Amino acid sequence: MMVDIQGLTKKYGSFTALDNLTLSLDEGVVFGFVGANGAGKSTTFSILSTLLSPTAGDAFINGKSVVREPKEVRKQIGYMPDFFGVYDQLKADEYLDFYGASYGLSAAERQVLIPQLLELVNLTHKRYEYVDLLSRGMKQRLCLARSLIHDPKVLILDEPASGLDPRARVEMRDILKHLKSMGKTILISSHILPELAEMCDEIGVIDNGKLIAHGNVAQIQDQLQGDKRLVAKVMDDIDKARAFFEEDPLVSSIEVIYGKNEIAFNYRGKTNDQVNLLRKAMLAEISIYALTEEEKDLEDVFMAITKGADEV
Numbered sequence: 619m620m621v622d623i624q625g626l627t628k629k630y631g632s633f634t635a636l637d638n639l640t641l642s643l644d645e646g647v648v649f650g651f652v653g654a655n656g657a658g659k660s661t662t663f664s665i666l667s668t669l670l671s672p673t674a675g676d677a678f679i680n681g682k683s684v685v686r687e688p689k690e691v692r693k694q695i696g697y698m699p700d701f702f703g704v705y706d707q708l709k710a711d712e713y714l715d716f717y718g719a720s721y722g723l724s725a726a727e728r729q730v731l732i733p734q735l736l737e738l739v740n741l742t743h744k745r746y747e748y749v750d751l752l753s754r755g756m757k758q759r760l761c762l763a764r765s766l767i768h769d770p771k772v773l774i775l776d777e778p779a780s781g782l783d784p785r786a787r788v789e790m791r792d793i794l795k796h797l798k799s800m801g802k803t804i805l806i807s808s809h810i811l812p813e814l815a816e817m818c819d820e821i822g823v824i825d826n827g828k829l830i831a832h833g834n835v836a837q838i839q840d841q842l843q844g845d846k847r848l849v850a851k852v853m854d855d856i857d858k859a860r861a862f863f864e865e866d867p868l869v870s871s872i873e874v875i876y877g878k879n880e881i882a883f884n885y886r887g888k889t890n891d892q893v894n895l896l897r898k899a900m901l902a903e904i905s906i907y908a909l910t911e912e913e914k915d916l917e918d919v920f921m922a923i924t925k926g927a928d929e930v
């Protein structure tokens with residue numbers, strides 16, 4: 619286990635920003651941390667990066683405690699914050715040189731490493747450019763290069779794609795793929811679920827400081843979905859079919875579409891319940907020749923579960 623978070627809680631006065639978060643990640647996993655603004659993503663990442671102390675709980679990075687061994691943890695992680703400072707009069711290579719020196723790398727080591735890092739984040743052509751003159755996407759990539767300077771095992775990236783245009787996002791995603799192939803364990807946050815879905819092995823959804831779902835994309839969809847909307851196509855007596863569905867405790871919001879001999883309804887059951895439903899219908903001699911699910915896309919599911927949190 620590369621990242622092991624145990625009951626992490628952060629309170630600001632009486633307000634609980636992070637509520638008993640428990641989560642573990644294996645080495646090499648790309649983990650997407652998704653939640654609306656104010657959900658607690660940055661708080662979590664700041665604690666994992668040892669910049670903020672938890673009110674309760676602990677987290678272990680490669681076995682080192684963020685509470686008791688922050689110096690050891692810092693060697694294991696590269697952190698990219700969700701903001702980029704102002705670097706008046708500093709060029710890209712000077713910026714990396716400064717951070718390299720602060721991690722104790724010698725001048726000779728820095729001289730070898732900096733061109734490699736710039737290459738990795740596609741900034742070789744901007745080596746002698748002033749940092750403040752770089753585009754937002756370039757600044758993000760430079761910041762990523764900085765977080766890699768001590769070759770950390772774990773990368774913690776707070777909204778690295780936020781504010782980027784589509785092209786810059788693709789570029790960022792390709793770099794992350796490359797980092798994954800190097801064996802890094804990567805934690806990346808976003809308030810946009812589909813953005814993470816395509817590049818992450820696992821997703822965690824946080825809402826009001828609580829982890830409300832964790833798993834691969836399909837599992838998340840299942841955990842968050844709530845009611846499905848099903849449509850049954852019925853061969854003959856539609857009113858008989860309606861009466862049948864009305865009796866099922868997992869069915870609600872029935873709508874009969876007479877013109878098409880269809881019944882639409884919300885269904886609270888799981889897949890195996892659905893199989894039983896069809897079996898019961900057959901026994902009751904209701905001739906259902908098709909049962910389909912209205913597709914909800916991932917973003918709708920996410921919006922439904924986190925609605926209201928944006929106003930925080």
Ligand SMILES: Nc1ncnc2c1ncn2[C@@H]1O[C@H](COP(=O)(O)OP(=O)(O)O)[C@@H](O)[C@H]1O
Pocket residue numbers: 630633635653654655656657658659660661662930
């Ligand atoms: N220093 C602070 N003092 C008080 N409340 C804070 C502080 N930092 C963050 N919060 C609150 O904690 C909650 C979680 O914030 P944050 O972790 O930044 O969320 P996210 O990164 O998911 O947008 C928010 O409601 C935010 O207003």
Ligand SMILES: [Mg+2]
Pocket residue numbers: 659660661700776
């Ligand atoms: Mg944040």
